[in-house]
Amino acid sequence: MGGRRVNTMEELAAVSGISRPTLSKYFNDPDSVRVSTRTKIQQALQRYDYRPNIFAINQNRKLTKTIGIVVPYSADPFFAEMVRMIERRCIDAGFWPLVFSAHGERDLENNALATLQSLRPAGALLAPLGRSSDFDSVQSFADEVPTIIFDSNLKAGKAFVGHDNSQSIALVVNYLCRTGEPPCFFEMVPVNPNANKRRNTYIATMKELGHQPMVISVDRSEWDFERIGLEEGSRLIAQNALPSQTVLCSNDRLAVGFLAAAYQNGVKVGYGDDCAMRIAGHDDHPQAQFTCPPLTTVSQDYSAIAERSVDMLFDLIEGEEPEADRPEVLFGGKLVMRASA
């Protein structure tokens, strides 16, 4: 903390009277040295400002303390929140989380994986882009680095942790059908397995309930989902082209845009009798509770997904191969009834 800066373990050994190998042991695991030595070391650390050089450490350790987190788009509220939770758990467990964003682009995802691999991380948590991912790259990465795939189930890595879209979509479709006009389904052309699953489950559930599925699929692929919801929603409303006045959006960000579209077109949204339209989303994004009206949606169990992903990765790192071949853990969601549907 305090005094002069000491730059190497060698120097610290000199001023503390403890040998360098013992110091090395201490920094790997403070509990692995005798109490008396530990206090001596900690006293020296009080008087001299020293921090081990991470590069030197990782060059020599067979297993680094680095954990890579790769997400498709770090500015997306869902991933931002997910990353936040994962980072916390990694830090608390004494690991060193490094976050990479693919910024929605295949090349940058590949790049992130390559960079990460050259860091020889202890493990990686990867939320792939989905359809745009370079499957071979991901697989060859996952062959080298203990990898848990989360969010989007690209069939690579040692395990998958994600959300049970069948359960959640069935839940919200059922709810919407029971409480009013059966919903149409608004989506972008699916870019990942989740989006696909959601659409298919919507169709299946509608059929089960004896309704005609109505899917509106717009062919856009920016990461600016709200804009897509707003623009396409406005078009649909203005042209009176909606097959149902109840709209289930494939995710909350689209729904946020769709809500704005309704508002701007003077359409009142909600489940009350005075409302002309119902809009529901999926994910329970952090924003969903602050829309006007507050968004009815199905939650993803963020913290369960984050927690389990990290736990499974830690197990992997400690050498516990998962029992099943490539387990897929899904967490269900809860219906979040707010005012919009």
Add this chain to the structure above:
Amino acid sequence: MGGRRVNTMEELAAVSGISRPTLSKYFNDPDSVRVSTRTKIQQALQRYDYRPNIFAINQNRKLTKTIGIVVPYSADPFFAEMVRMIERRCIDAGFWPLVFSAHGERDLENNALATLQSLRPAGALLAPLGRSSDFDSVQSFADEVPTIIFDSNLKAGKAFVGHDNSQSIALVVNYLCRTGEPPCFFEMVPVNPNANKRRNTYIATMKELGHQPMVISVDRSEWDFERIGLEEGSRLIAQNALPSQTVLCSNDRLAVGFLAAAYQNGVKVGYGDDCAMRIAGHDDHPQAQFTCPPLTTVSQDYSAIAERSVDMLFDLIEGEEPEADRPEVLFGGKLVMRASA
């Protein structure tokens, strides 16, 4: 790309017939070797899969290619967007950006700085927590690492790049006064210089215009700003405690919450004659265009701030000390007139 994997430069030297020091030169700057050698190396790289070990590189180089980016809260849309832009520019310039989030906590900010410092980065871009920052830590960090401070002007580092709050608040206060009832100002107890500046500029501008300033300051400090806006806004509206029906919020996230509060209390927001209340924000967050009604606000010039911060850092890294002692670059904002005020 293709064939057998080669793990060290030594091995690559063996199979390529080029000496290791020359390879080292090549990886530092491909243009620094003769064309004929360059092609030979690139041919070898085609046949063997090799990537230099980042740890070894950084341990030995006096100057690493690492750039640290530290933000107070990575899940905040403003910082998420900022980070996205900064990362891009760093990658394009051949640097290796590493993002750290303080998760709103002093200890984690210190921790991030400590970790970062042990990476001996070429430079750092730091958006401090503000009032919660440990000034001594930041300063001692900035003494060692070429640092540009952005967003929140903690007086450390070699330069500051940020937003001109005086200009933008004056702009929006003027606008609001000209177009209707003079605004009251809604804020959390300021946690950083920006918030302070905004409040003070509000007060000054109101006085200049001959109006009585009306500041509503709530004593909360979570990072869940929207919730604060919603809860406190609801309270104020329900208790009819607002000194003015025009509310200027200290930032867009508060405004988003306030909009929700108005909606939920049945108060119509907007600048039309049929509206009971006007709400404006500050920052032009990515969400602001999708609120209901769309949020009138003042923009921050995100990309200018990101760009200039990075450029100044690159100059610093290349040894160009800034001319002034510690220049402070401010970018002005533009009034974004939408429907809410």
Add this chain to the structure above:
DNA sequence: CAACAAACTTTACTTGCGTAAAATATTTGG
């Protein structure tokens, strides 16, 4: 083709720490 510079190879040292083996010291407990 000689002269010279630029590029390259060889050699050898540096970085900061992990780690293994052998020697020595300390603790434990019977």
Add this chain to the structure above:
DNA sequence: CCAAATATTTTACGCAAGTAAAGTTTGTTG
């Protein structure tokens, strides 16, 4: 209090590069 068990020190080497100096090759120019 002594032997066994445990912890620490000493010594020495390894990692994957950067880098510097000296010698060699290649390329260019007049």
